[in-house]
Amino acid sequence: MKIKNETKVGILAALAITLLIIGYNFLKGNSIFxxxxxxxxxxxxxxxxxxxxxxxxxxxxxxxxxxxxxxxxxxxxxxxxxxxxxxxxxxxxxxxxxxxxxxxxxxxxxxxxxxxxxxxxxxxxxxxxxxxxxxMQPVQKKAELIIAKMDSILSSVNTILNPNFQKNIDKSFTSIASTLGSLEATSKKVDNLVGSESSKLSAILSNVEAITANFKNNGQKIDAILANINNVTDKFAALNFQQTVTNANKAVADLQTMINDIKGGKGTLGALLNDKQMYDNLNNASKNLDALMIDLKANPKRYVHFSVFGGGNKKDN
Structure with a gap:
């Protein structure tokens, strides 16, 4: 049986459409079967x-x-x-x-x-x-900070590359080289001094070593001497302090006895303080003396007689 061309075309078209659908779904990931x-x-x-x-x-x-x-x-x-x-x-x-x-x-x-x-x-x-x-956002922030720091560093580098700054650096290096030269000369002088005086330095060091050896050998004696000195000073200090306290106590006791005697009327000061009659007599004597001085000032002729030519008869007023 002979198949017509139209039938062949239809079959091929159907197959093509089917393959297109299957391929489309396959590409989309759809599973058909x-x-x-x-x-x-x-x-x-x-x-x-x-x-x-x-x-x-x-x-x-x-x-x-x-x-x-x-x-x-x-x-x-x-x-x-x-x-x-x-x-x-x-x-x-x-x-x-x-x-x-x-x-x-x-x-x-x-x-x-x-x-x-x-x-x-x-x-x-x-x-x-x-x-x-x-x-990556935290990393991005850190990267931004790093970039900002790099920008600051580059600015500093640009400042360093400035001609004026380079001149200052050259001057600084020149000064440093001069200082190092001075230090080198000084060290040579010190070396020469040490070389010339090495014998004296050796002798001094030997003496110092001998002195330290003596101190080391006599360490126990020195400790004993210091201990004795401490004991003597402690005893002396204690003795002086005790004597001072004793004298102070004695002075206080004597003062207390004197006060007690005064209160008891003993002695001139005690009698004066405790005898009322003596006080009154002294007070009256003081008043009389005061009155006498007043009258003497007011009437001096009553108490003193004198004559310019002398030998005159004295009359009582």
């Missing part, structure tokens, strides 16, 4: 995650992202197509991770230990890991 389990995962954001991105376990692909759907609360619901031959525990975690520096994302499954297996339509726990660029 195998059964898949649909699981769901919800993320607050899915930067870099697109449809057909792989679902991996320890780097091994077991499925793909079949669809992404925006929810009413702003979250993103991802449909995960998992090959049916792989069993996923219900408490497994679908972690969204970066796969490259350009921000590409993939779903990394961390298998749980639940004995119950996730069925078609179940939702998995989710977790979003920071992207590589987000993780």
């Amino acid at each position: 195998t059964k898949e389990t649909k699981l769901y995962a919800t993320y607050p954001q899915v930067d870099g995650l697109t449809v057909s991105k792989p679902v991996l376990i320890n780097g091994f692909q077991i499925g793909r992202v079949a669809a992404l759907e925006l929810q009413g609360d702003g979250s993103i619901k991802a449909t995960l197509s998992i090959q049916s031959q792989y069993e996923i525990p219900k408490n497994s975690v679908a972690r969204l991770e970066s796969t490259d520096l350009l921000g590409g994302k993939a779903i990394m499954l961390t298998l749980g230990n639940d004995k119950n297996i996730a069925q078609d339509g179940d939702a998995l726990q989710t977790n979003v890991q920071k992207g590589l660029m987000e993780s």
Whole structure:
């Protein structure tokens, strides 16, 4: 039976369309001839995650992202197509991770230990890991600080390369070289002095060594002498202190006896202080003497008689 050309063209067209559909789904990661389990995962954001991105376990692909759907609360619901031959525990975690520096994302499954297996339509726990660029932010800040310090260093280098600064540095090095030359000359003089006076220095050092040896050999005697001196000074100090205290006590006792005698009316001072009549007599005598002096000043002729020519008769007034 002869096949018509139109039939051949139709068959070829059908095969081409079929191959196109299969190839398109293959490129998208859709499996046509195998059964898949649909699981769901919800993320607050899915930067870099697109449809057909792989679902991996320890780097091994077991499925793909079949669809992404925006929810009413702003979250993103991802449909995960998992090959049916792989069993996923219900408490497994679908972690969204970066796969490259350009921000590409993939779903990394961390298998749980639940004995119950996730069925078609179940939702998995989710977790979003920071992207590589987000993780690099602290490094970026440090790099910015380093760049700022490098800029400061370069500014300092530019200052150093300034001609005037170079002249100052040259002067400084010249001064340092001159100072080193002076130090070298001084050290030579010291060497010459030590060389010329080495015999005297040796003798001095020998004497010092002999003196220290004598001190070392007579150390016990010196300790005994110092101990005796300490004992003598301690005794002398104690003796003087005791004598002083004794004299002070005796003086206080004598003073107390004198006060007691005065209070008892003994002696002239005691009689004067304790005899009321003597006090009155002295007071009256003082008053009479005061009256006599007043009258003497008022009437001196009453008490003194004199004549300019002498030998005159004295008359009583």
